[in-house]
Amino acid sequence: MKIKEIIVVEGRDDTTAIRRAVDADTIETNGSAVSKETLLKIKHAQEKRGVIIFTDPDYPGERIRKIVSDNVPGCKHAFIAKRDALPKNGRGIGVEHASPAVIQEALKEAHIMNETLHEEISVDDLIDAGLIGGPRAKARRERLGEMLRIGYTNGKQLHKRLKMFEITQKEFAEAINMILQEETDA
Template sequence: MKIKEIIVVEGRDDTARIKLAVDADTIETNGSAIDDHVIDQIRLAQKTRGVIILTDPDFPGEKIRKTISEAVPGCKHAFLPKHLAKPKNKRGIGVEHASVESIRACLENVHEEMEAQPSDISAEDLIHAGLIGGPAAKCRRERLGDLLKIGYTNGKQLQKRLQMFQIKKSDFMSALDTVMREEQNE
């Protein structure tokens, strides 16, 4: 599988794993303290070939994603679910631990960042669905993010991400229905 865009990852272990999964070029941020030189590389990549951001599904990874998105508008985003980024017998979480199949799957479900448009998914919808507040909210948001391929977000960021990726209410409701059915079957 050949990827036209340049994939932005956190480090060389991520690059090595990506190259096992797909034929692609990468830019490494080398952690969350992204210097101006790396941002300039990403800007150039975005202008010439396009960029896909694929960071670890953890707090530092989300921080890197946000930093790049703010500095380089229009990037595409690939999200790896947390459970697919855990090592078998070690602690930690990251792209470098994901299977080749998981990496390919998340790169096949890339979302293009767009200016947030008014959404028909309201904050009230999120509260009513138990995605904001309540004992199961975090688990529901995590599963919803996996199903919609938009990654995990906290309660404050969920509506913004749904808008940014222009998730349709019908897709949201379908994914939410799946989450609720899975909860009932547990």
């Protein structure tokens, strides 16, 4: 599978994992302190071929994603679930631990975050669905992020992420119903 866009990753091990899964070029940020030089490279890549941001499903990965997308508009975003980013030894979390199939699927599903915010799903909807505050909120947000392919977010960021990806009320309701059904079946 050949990827036209250049993939922004955190480090060398991520590049190795990406190249095991697909034929693609990468730019490594080398950590969450993304340099001006790296941002200039990413801007140039976006102008020439397009960019997919593919960072780890953790706080530093989300920080890098935000820095890059704030500085380079129009990038696509690829996400993997935390459970798919865990190493066999249980230490750390990262794209480098994902299987080639998981990486291929995430890249196939990569999409652009729309910065034109529109109100469809309210904060009250999130509270009513048990996604903010409550004993199962974090697990539900994690599962929702997987199902809607928008990545994991904390309670504060979930509302913005749903709007940025233009998740409809219908998509949201269907995902929540599935999550609640899974909980009932468990």
